[in-house]
């Protein structure tokens with residue numbers, strides 16, 4: 262494993278030190294790391310795209326499973 266040469270801070274574009282020397286890698290400094298974190302918290306880094314919805318499958322499965330269970334089965338378990 263070797264540090265990538267020429268790594269750049271995605272925030273300020275300064276050269277970021279290699280990982281062993283730089284706990285904030287891939288940022289140049291803890292400050293830039295915090296800036297990036299702030300962007301995430303503000304939602305400005307959100308990945309654009311349609312929301313993944315699997316409601317078609319989920320909604321189809323649950324009611325079907327419920328109606329498939331016979332009432333007698335649950336009563337047997339109770340006794």
Ligand SMILES: [Zn+2]
Pocket residue numbers: 270271272273274275288289290293
């Ligand atoms: Zn930076």
